[in-house]
Amino acid sequence: MMSESELAGLxxxxxxxxxxxxxxxRYAVDRSRLQSICESGSIPVVHLGQxxxxxxxRSSFPAQWLSALLWCSRETSSVRVLARQAxxxxxxxxxxxxxxxxxxxxxxxxxxxxxTSRPSRRKRPG
Numbered sequence: 001m002m003s004e005s006e007l008a009g010l011x012x013x014x015x016x017x018x019x020x021x022x023x024x025x026r027y028a029v030d031r032s033r034l035q036s037i038c039e040s041g042s043i044p045v046v047h048l049g050q051x052x053x054x055x056x057x058r059s060s061f062p063a064q065w066l067s068a069l070l071w072c073s074r075e076t077s078s079v080r081v082l083a084r085q086a087x088x089x090x091x092x093x094x095x096x097x098x099x100x101x102x103x104x105x106x107x108x109x110x111x112x113x114x115x116t117s118r119p120s121r122r123k124r125p126g
Contacts, residue, residue, distance in 0.1 A: 002028070007019070007026070007028060010028070010030050014031075015030050015031045015032055016028055016029075016030055016031075017029045017030060017031055017034070017056055017057055017060045017061055018048065018052070018053045018056040018057060020049070020050060020053065022049065022090075022094055023087055023090050023091065023094070024090075029046055029048070029053070029056075029057060031060070031061060034046075034061055034063075038063065044063075049094065049098055050098070050101055051101050051102065051104075051105040051109055052101075054067050054109045054110075055109060058109075066111050067109055067110045067111055068110060068111065068112050068113070068114055069102070069107055069110040069112070069113040069114070070114050070116050071113060071114065071115055071116065072115060072116045072117040073117055074092070074095055074096075074099070076116075076117040077091075077092065077095045078092055078095075
């Protein structure tokens with residue numbers, strides 16, 4: 001979690017790579033945190049809900065990114081949202097926004113697309 005003044009500082013320094021608001025929260029990706037993760041030898045995993053976020057990250061942070069579009073039907077999403085019992089209306093609206101975003105920009109920014117409503121055929125370890 002980060003305060004508004006900390007976010008403002010990231011913006012001033014040009015360290016904020018992408019930010020958006022959804023579900024009454026603000027989400028941000030900052031350069032210094034990604035750099036720290038990479039320098040430690042770890043691989044960053046970034047969850048972005050907009051094509052603009054994927055493009056911003058690729059254009060502003062030098063790394064070999066692998067982008068995957070995780071997708072499910074609106075019906076599947078609605079069932080999952082209701083099961084979570086958390087902000088169903090805003091989360092279904094977010095699905096609609098994301099669908100429009102993908103329709104407008106296409107899927108060329110993604111190396112793969114995974115339908116999360118389909119069970120995996122691979123046997124899980126353990």
